[in-house]
Structures are given as structure tokens and as C-alpha cells.
Amino acid sequence: MGFNRSHPARREPEPGGMTDNPAGEKTPRTKSMPKIKVGSVAGFLAVVPHLLGFLPERSLVVVGLDSARGRIVLGFRYDLPDPPDPGRAREIAEHASGVLGQRGVGTAIAAGYGPGTLVTPVAGPLRAALGTAGIAVRDVLRVENGRYWSYVCQDPGCCPAEGVPFDGAAHPASAALTAAGLDVLPGRSSLAASLAPVAGPAAEAMDRATERALRRAEELVASAASGEEAMRLVVDAGRAAVREAIGVYRGGGAITDDDQLAWLTVTLADLRVRDDAWARMEPRYRTAHRRMWADLVRRAREPYVPAPASLLAFTAWQSGEGALANVAIERALAADPEYSMAHLLGQAVDAGLPPSAARLPMTPEEVEASYAVTERAGSGAPSPDAPPAGRSGGRPASRLAGSSGRRSGGRSSARRSRGRSARRRSAGRGSAERGSAGRPSAGPSPARRSPASPASSRPSG
Numbered sequence: 001m002g003f004n005r006s007h008p009a010r011r012e013p014e015p016g017g018m019t020d021n022p023a024g025e026k027t028p029r030t031k032s033m034p035k036i037k038v039g040s041v042a043g044f045l046a047v048v049p050h051l052l053g054f055l056p057e058r059s060l061v062v063v064g065l066d067s068a069r070g071r072i073v074l075g076f077r078y079d080l081p082d083p084p085d086p087g088r089a090r091e092i093a094e095h096a097s098g099v100l101g102q103r104g105v106g107t108a109i110a111a112g113y114g115p116g117t118l119v120t121p122v123a124g125p126l127r128a129a130l131g132t133a134g135i136a137v138r139d140v141l142r143v144e145n146g147r148y149w150s151y152v153c154q155d156p157g158c159c160p161a162e163g164v165p166f167d168g169a170a171h172p173a174s175a176a177l178t179a180a181g182l183d184v185l186p187g188r189s190s191l192a193a194s195l196a197p198v199a200g201p202a203a204e205a206m207d208r209a210t211e212r213a214l215r216r217a218e219e220l221v222a223s224a225a226s227g228e229e230a231m232r233l234v235v236d237a238g239r240a241a242v243r244e245a246i247g248v249y250r251g252g253g254a255i256t257d258d259d260q261l262a263w264l265t266v267t268l269a270d271l272r273v274r275d276d277a278w279a280r281m282e283p284r285y286r287t288a289h290r291r292m293w294a295d296l297v298r299r300a301r302e303p304y305v306p307a308p309a310s311l312l313a314f315t316a317w318q319s320g321e322g323a324l325a326n327v328a329i330e331r332a333l334a335a336d337p338e339y340s341m342a343h344l345l346g347q348a349v350d351a352g353l354p355p356s357a358a359r360l361p362m363t364p365e366e367v368e369a370s371y372a373v374t375e376r377a378g379s380g381a382p383s384p385d386a387p388p389a390g391r392s393g394g395r396p397a398s399r400l401a402g403s404s405g406r407r408s409g410g411r412s413s414a415r416r417s418r419g420r421s422a423r424r425r426s427a428g429r430g431s432a433e434r435g436s437a438g439r440p441s442a443g444p445s446p447a448r449r450s451p452a453s454p455a456s457s458r459p460s461g
Contacts, residue, residue: 036180038173041141041148041164046171048111050178051075053323054185058082058114060122062096064105065138073105074354076322080114084121092122093129101133103354109138116142116149123151192327195297195312202299209262210301217266228375231270238267239368242277249292250285258299265296265304272371274307274341279364281315289315290324297331305335310342317349318358325349 038044044063049055051063056077063075076099081088100108108130112119119142130137140151147163168174169184178184185191198206217234224230241264245255255261267273281289293312300308309332316325325345332342348357362370 036173036176038171041139041150042166042168043171043173044109045111045141045143045148045166046168046174047072047177048075049168049184050174050182052077053183053321054188054191056111056113057187058118060092060110060112060119060126062100062108062110062126064100064103065107065109067106067136070107074099074103078122080112080118080122082118084118086121086125089122089125090129093125096126097129097133097135099351100130100135102351105135107136107138109140111141111143111148113143115144120151127151188323188327191323192330195294195309195327195331197300197302197305198298205258206262206299206301209258210266210304212259213262213266216263234267235270235272238263238270238273239276241267242273242280245292246277246280246285246289249288252288254291254295261296261299262301265300265308268296268307268311269304272368274311275367275371276364277311278314279360279362279367281311281318281360283318283358286315286319290319290321293328297328302335306332306339306342309335310339310345313342313345314358317345318355320355322349 036047038047048061048063051072052061052075058080060078060080061075062078064073065071066073076096078092078096081092096108096110110123110126112123123140123142127137127140137152139153142149142151144163146167147165149163150159153159174184197203220233220237221230224233241260245260245264248255255264268277290312293308293315296308297305297312309328313325313328313332316322316328326349329342329346332339336342
């Protein structure tokens, strides 16, 4: 069962040392990206949790390899159907082979984590689908209780019936990846908990701060000579706050003041503020941006979660942090099931788009100009079907929440939740789990372009 696989550990350096090559691609080696070489199944299994960011359970992990060098190109994870379902197993297999084929991957290895009753019904269809697609299968494994079994190897001397014991955490590859900054959480639930909303006194403080932010918006509106000027004042103040916050986090700092955080969350609900922030998400600062959006997601009150959560998903995708992108998308859709940016981020990652697709074809200045053109044409007002965000009708909070980029058709949250286990829920670091193009109905320009939606790689629908 020997094999020789090597891949770079994908760690984001600090801004000064950023590479333009995104995580998940064949990134050139740097001092911060050590080359980790594994030559055994045990070594491969030691690497998998570091790719995901957590220990997989009842999961199927599929990893695409560079056929020439054996380097990992991408990886993604599915929930195992429980109870087993032949239709869902075929869907998983076809999706996996389709994603690998679209990325031009010629070799794959897969590992199912859990009992044979759950892994075996998926392993067979996966091998068949990969073979039909012309993708070489290096191995298909089952992992449970510190042992692994192979569905490919039939040699009892290599792969005995009782399985092969291994200790992934003690493997040198695991130690090297941990030292490179690729830590492993106990499970996906731990990752979700890292973005859970604050509770107790912190939540009460944010409630009060959000009320003050809404009153601040009302005061700006009251000081304006016209309705158009009123929203411009709020939007301009929101954009200024976003610029200041980005500068703080890029400088290594953080915002802890409740009023500043609340003002950001309230004004980001307007598409003009959100898209200005989106256009500023330069990949070389992605680590700082992830910290900022994660802070806002945790502190935002429920009606104001979708914008920062979607921006966090985008920056996580830029970084090859697929599991984090998934959790952020789920937070956005839990708050607003029709939020278009979150849906399209999910669609793009489901299609296997790599982090390199997270381009920013519009500058903040172009975003602002495109909205100005749209507004002069009379089509730039916030959506009238806004969620009221817990406020009475007609108040500025309602109008801000109304600009939140809700979907105007397409895949619904119910459809998105169906068959969730037949999609990659958490491909981890360096993988193409979820990514984003923009949604035309949420875009900032007369052509309805969102700042990160290249027409060449945007998923349909």
C-alpha cells in the first residue's frame, strides 16, 4: 500500500508575506509553507484533519491529487447518508467525480469515516463514478476507532481483515502541519461554535448598542433636506466606518467597542455599504479580514448577521478555508433564508470553484459610481420587501435591512437544505468547498454586477 504523496501546507502568512497564489492551488513553497511529504496511508490520514480543520465523523472525504507529483489539489467532505440511501450515494459519487473532472484532476483518494454500514454503500458508487470519469483511484479507505481498511487492496498481509491501526495525531506530518498553523478542532461543531452569537450580558450590551445605532441613523435622516440625501448620509457614514474598521484589522488591531460594532452591522445591511466592503477584500489581507468579519458575525444581532456572515464566507473562500465558509453561509441563511449573496457563495463552492475564482473585478470607486448611475435611473432604492429587523415600519432600520440582498428567485433555502449530506459541507483548508460569485439581483452596477462576480466563473442560476 505504499505511495509517495507530497503537498505544501497552506498557511496564510501575515500581509507582508502574502503570495498572490491562493490557498488550494499549487502554491509555491515559501518559508511559511513547508513541504510535507507522506509515503503511507497512515500519513495521508494524519493530513486529512488538517485539510478540513477538524476531525471528520460519519463523513466521506475526497481528495484530488496532481497525477504527476501526487500533490493535493483540492479536498472536500460529504456527510454520509444515515440511514444509507442508494440515491444519495449515487448523487455524492456523481458530484465528486464531476468536481474533480471540472478541475482537471486525474487521480483521487477517498476516506470514509464511520462504520462499514454507512461507508460501504457510498464507497462502491464512488469508485464506479470515478472510474467512469477516467479518474484514477489511488485508494478508497474506511476509518474507524483508530484503524483503517481499504476497499481497493485485497492483500491480507498489507490490509488485514481486522484493519490497520494508526495514530494520526502522533504522525510527524500532523506535527509539522500543526507547527505551520493548521490546527485541528475536535469536530465541525467546534468550528460552528466559534461563530456562535454572543450571549448573556454581551448580547444585552449589543442589543442596546444596536438601538443606539438605529437612533443614530434616524438622526442623520432627520438632518437631511430630502429622502435621497438622508440615505446618502447614512450610506456615506457606513462606508467610512467600514474603511476605518478594515484599517484597524489590517494593522493587527481589533474593534471591541459595542457602538462601533453595532454601527457597522446596521449600515452593512445596505447593499451600497456591503458591496463597498466586498470590493475592499484584497486577498493579501485575507487573514485580517477573516478576523474582522468573524468578530462582527458573533456580535451582530440576528437581522444584521447576513452581510458580515456572507463577507466572512467570501474571505474564508479566498483563504481556502472551506469549512469556515460553509459555517458562515449557514449563519447568513439562518438569519435570512433568501439572502442572495450567501446562496450564490454556496452555489459556487458546490460547483467546486477554487479560491482563485475569488477575484475583485470592481474597485470601491467603481462600485460607488455604478450605484450612482443606477440611482439616477431611478432603480437604486432599497428593496421595499425588507424584513423589519424588529422595528416599526418606516424607520431607517427597516430601510437598511431592506437592502440586504435578499434573493429574487432561484434556489430556496429549503432546496438548499435538501440533500445537504450529498454536498461538500466542509472541504477544508486549501480546498474548493464553497466560494462565490455575486448574484445579479444583489449587484451594485447598472449591469447588475457584484464586485466579486467574474462572468467567466460564476455559476448559473
